[in-house]
Amino acid sequence: MDTPTHSTLHLSDWQKSYFAVTSGTCTPRQKADEYRAKLLRVQYAWANSEISQVCAANLFKKYAEKYSAIIDSDNTETGLNNYAENVLTLAKCQQNDSDKWQSALTTDNVLELKCVQERMQAGKNLHPAQRAPADACVPADKGVSASAAPGLSKLGVFSSAREAELCAGSAKCARQGLDILQHPSSSKSLQSSVPPVTKTSGTLAASSPSLNEQVHADFQATPLFGSKDTASISLKMLSNSCDSQNLSLSNQSVPAWSANSGKRKAFYSLADEGSTVNPCLVPCQASIMTENSSFSGNRSRNEESGFPSFRTAKEQLWVDQKKKPQNLPQRTPVSSYGGVKKSLGAGRSRGPFGKFVPPVPKQDGNENGGAQCKPHAGGAADPLLPVDERLKSIEPKMVELIMHEIMDHGPPVNWDDIAGVEFAKATIKEIVVWPMLRPDIFTGLRGPPKGILLFGPPGTGKTLIGKCIACQSGATFFSISASSLTSKWVGEGEKMVRALFTVARCQQPAVIFIDEIDSLLSQRGEGEHESSRRIKTEFLVQLDGATTSSEDRILVVGATNRPQEIDEAARRRLVKRLYIPLPEASARKQIVTRLMSKEHCSLNDEEIELIVKKSNGFSGADMTQLCREASLGPIRSLQSMDIATIMPDQVRPIAFLDFESAFRTVRPSVSSKDLELYETWNQTFGCGR
Numbered sequence: 001m002d003t004p005t006h007s008t009l010h011l012s013d014w015q016k017s018y019f020a021v022t023s024g025t026c027t028p029r030q031k032a033d034e035y036r037a038k039l040l041r042v043q044y045a046w047a048n049s050e051i052s053q054v055c056a057a058n059l060f061k062k063y064a065e066k067y068s069a070i071i072d073s074d075n076t077e078t079g080l081n082n083y084a085e086n087v088l089t090l091a092k093c094q095q096n097d098s099d100k101w102q103s104a105l106t107t108d109n110v111l112e113l114k115c116v117q118e119r120m121q122a123g124k125n126l127h128p129a130q131r132a133p134a135d136a137c138v139p140a141d142k143g144v145s146a147s148a149a150p151g152l153s154k155l156g157v158f159s160s161a162r163e164a165e166l167c168a169g170s171a172k173c174a175r176q177g178l179d180i181l182q183h184p185s186s187s188k189s190l191q192s193s194v195p196p197v198t199k200t201s202g203t204l205a206a207s208s209p210s211l212n213e214q215v216h217a218d219f220q221a222t223p224l225f226g227s228k229d230t231a232s233i234s235l236k237m238l239s240n241s242c243d244s245q246n247l248s249l250s251n252q253s254v255p256a257w258s259a260n261s262g263k264r265k266a267f268y269s270l271a272d273e274g275s276t277v278n279p280c281l282v283p284c285q286a287s288i289m290t291e292n293s294s295f296s297g298n299r300s301r302n303e304e305s306g307f308p309s310f311r312t313a314k315e316q317l318w319v320d321q322k323k324k325p326q327n328l329p330q331r332t333p334v335s336s337y338g339g340v341k342k343s344l345g346a347g348r349s350r351g352p353f354g355k356f357v358p359p360v361p362k363q364d365g366n367e368n369g370g371a372q373c374k375p376h377a378g379g380a381a382d383p384l385l386p387v388d389e390r391l392k393s394i395e396p397k398m399v400e401l402i403m404h405e406i407m408d409h410g411p412p413v414n415w416d417d418i419a420g421v422e423f424a425k426a427t428i429k430e431i432v433v434w435p436m437l438r439p440d441i442f443t444g445l446r447g448p449p450k451g452i453l454l455f456g457p458p459g460t461g462k463t464l465i466g467k468c469i470a471c472q473s474g475a476t477f478f479s480i481s482a483s484s485l486t487s488k489w490v491g492e493g494e495k496m497v498r499a500l501f502t503v504a505r506c507q508q509p510a511v512i513f514i515d516e517i518d519s520l521l522s523q524r525g526e527g528e529h530e531s532s533r534r535i536k537t538e539f540l541v542q543l544d545g546a547t548t549s550s551e552d553r554i555l556v557v558g559a560t561n562r563p564q565e566i567d568e569a570a571r572r573r574l575v576k577r578l579y580i581p582l583p584e585a586s587a588r589k590q591i592v593t594r595l596m597s598k599e600h601c602s603l604n605d606e607e608i609e610l611i612v613k614k615s616n617g618f619s620g621a622d623m624t625q626l627c628r629e630a631s632l633g634p635i636r637s638l639q640s641m642d643i644a645t646i647m648p649d650q651v652r653p654i655a656f657l658d659f660e661s662a663f664r665t666v667r668p669s670v671s672s673k674d675l676e677l678y679e680t681w682n683q684t685f686g687c688g689r
């Protein structure tokens, strides 16, 4: 056992520090460091019940004043006046100590010690009256605890004449605290004895029990956080900016300290929890208070042993983190369907921090029943699930891009929102929606076609139908703008096409909506760019696979207002070619009525009929524009002065005259000549009646 050596070492440490603060050669900074160290030692000594509350308070006061005098002084020779730096140093020091303290004082470690076991057993045999009652008078077999010294512990009031003794006691205790710090993880340190007598500058003289005895005493004297009043001392290392006069020491007489360990643990648990922080205290302020049994409520207990378990700040952080909800969303919600249509290259996360989320087939059943995969379903984006074999040949970057093409089911577009085009709507429901709902019925010859082409004049609702399919079909919906595919991925476009179909296969049932499909599948010619040719070829190959494979549940929906430009091979694969014509009178009426129903409007039925009549040849988009224009009429009729002050409900309703003036500026966007072309193409290739 090398205990004497240790003791000698610590004695010399103490002496060194003492001389450091008293010698004239010591710099103010060194002195401040030493005083901080002393304050820490006093903390430990008190926490270990080596000194009493009053003793600790006196020592704190003494050292805190000295410390503050150095810190607060502007004198370059004797003071620092550098608050921030020293506060940080202080905090760092505390943190390090706390770390070391943690590993040595876990309750389990201590309880496993043989000597502790023996002592506990012996303690059980003691008569209750024999147990250490108060003020940390610890029964020990060998040596006498400093806190057990009558002069230190039993007196409620300490005379100044006794201060030297108090200091001696605290110094010894501080040394013990250091022992623990310096041998944190070794259980030997807990068992090793500390020599009973030390002396420093004539003021230090105390006997010390061995630590194992102290530990034993802790447990023996602890009524397991019983209902007796206990005292805790909260020592806070805080701002140096407060004056030393602010040192507030409660001189309440403390009832019997029934639990040494409780006291020690109270100290640390409070320190961890920061429950008594007063931001305007001098460094190392001792805030002494009494607590009742609620004291024990502030700490956790070791459930097996019944002892309260000490937790370091690190442990507490870990526990707190475990308590936090685990199911925090990993990804921010995708923008709503109606607000943003994703297209290639848009809306995806960029840069090195963009997280790759591999798409995988969703294995579990879902509420929509039957559908294997849903847009943005958790399973699809869950990186923990195995990646589909088919995706292994695809570059992850491309898979990610494709995955970001999945459209979300946001604000829904209903079939009723699309005016007219009844035949097209009925056909699409038949092809898309029902087979998705009842795949068991739509088998064999009833199997749905795998390709649809929506063609017709501009602004007739083709894209709107695509959105509606996205919302109503319940399938994974990919919306690809052909132009973005060709322009942004020069050289890699065909790979993207392949990746698109592969991902779609993994996400079945899936709908791939290709708006402006003519720009992707225009007829192949000689002057064509090589890259666009390759894309087109790849697309046809994939389209062929998708349309011929009876197992795959992939529907390709193309939309164009230039159907005549589509390559004949593509045309063949898009078997259902549905004409989306200009809206008929009933459809136009529907559009006007629906839009005006949301506005303050004074139109009667006759006026609406007149509007419908006058709007012959208008597309759906034109009708929308007409209504917009008319709705501005009441505003235009206001004087510019009124606009600044008028209340919204004072604006007059939209009237027929507003439509009359709107008709003067809004013209049909589709010429009759163009219409003939569509009609002809529809009669040639269309599937309408």
Ligand SMILES: Nc1ncnc2c1ncn2[C@@H]1O[C@H](COP(=O)(O)OP(=O)(O)OP(=O)(O)O)[C@@H](O)[C@H]1O
Binding pocket: 417, 418, 419, 420, 421, 456, 457, 458, 459, 460, 461, 462, 463, 464, 465, 559, 560, 561, 583, 587, 591, 619, 620, 621, 622, 624
């Ligand atoms: N049948 C319709 N019912 C209701 N609104 C319509 C209809 N057709 C068009 N609209 C209105 O016109 C707007 C444009 O429609 P959409 O984008 O679907 O036309 P499109 O056929 O795709 O045109 P383009 O061929 O130029 O792409 C829609 O947002 C909608 O407000």
Ligand SMILES: [Mg+2]
Binding pocket: 462, 463, 464, 515, 516, 559
């Ligand atoms: Mg469109």
